[in-house]
Amino acid sequence: MSGVEVLVRQQDNEKVLLVYRLDGRAPTAQQCEDVGEDHGFYEPHAEAAHSFGAYAKAQLVREGFQGGLCDHAWKSWGHYGRNPFGQFSACSKCGVSAMTVHRKRSPQVSYLYDKWELREHVWRLWLQRGPVLGSLVELPHHQKGGAQ
Known part of the structure; x- marks a missing residue:
């Protein structure tokens, strides 16, 4: 950065x-x-x-994280949609979901973990071991137009 x-x-x-x-x-x-x-x-x-x-x-x-962590066991990855399209799965241990979102004719990919959009390298780490469903706290800068 x-x-x-x-x-x-x-x-x-x-x-x-x-x-x-x-x-x-x-x-x-x-x-x-x-x-x-x-x-x-x-x-x-x-x-x-x-x-x-x-x-x-x-x-x-x-x-600041005080919640539980899970060593994830992902169910098989599924594909969805036409626009947007991507892959999705859920952890069979804790139930958290993960997905990728691709827009047609766009090189950008969004990486979602539960309701959080992460940068790819963080998303990939959290796919191995990450917070359990609903354990992260939303902060003002997570909102569009929030405090920077």
């Missing part, structure tokens, strides 16, 4: 990320969430990092 830097620290036996922007502005909530997911967090939460001098507008990102 351009313009965003990350320092990884251990604090009280937990991984904490210090996220800051090179241009001196505070990173957005979406940037903090993306960085957290890239570092293996399921539900990254950001808070202002008050005591870091040179990193005055930095954000501390911690794992």
Whole structure:
């Protein structure tokens, strides 16, 4: 992610990320969430990092996920539709659904896990081990036009 830097620290036996922007502005909530997911967090939460001098507008990102995780066992993948079209499946252990959505004449693919749209590499990781159905919390920046 351009313009965003990350320092990884251990604090009280937990991984904490210090996220800051090179241009001196505070990173957005979406940037903090993306960085957290890239570092293996399921539900990254950001808070202002008050005591870091040179990193005055930095954000501390911690794992906020408290729910259960499932080592998924996917039922066979099915295909659907004409426009959009894609694949879908459900975990036989926890019931969470996963699907891909392709639009006709568009190179873009959406990767859905439960009701969440994820970036492909995060989606692929969560297909192996991910949150159980309904255990993630919706944040304001998840809504279109939400806080950035």
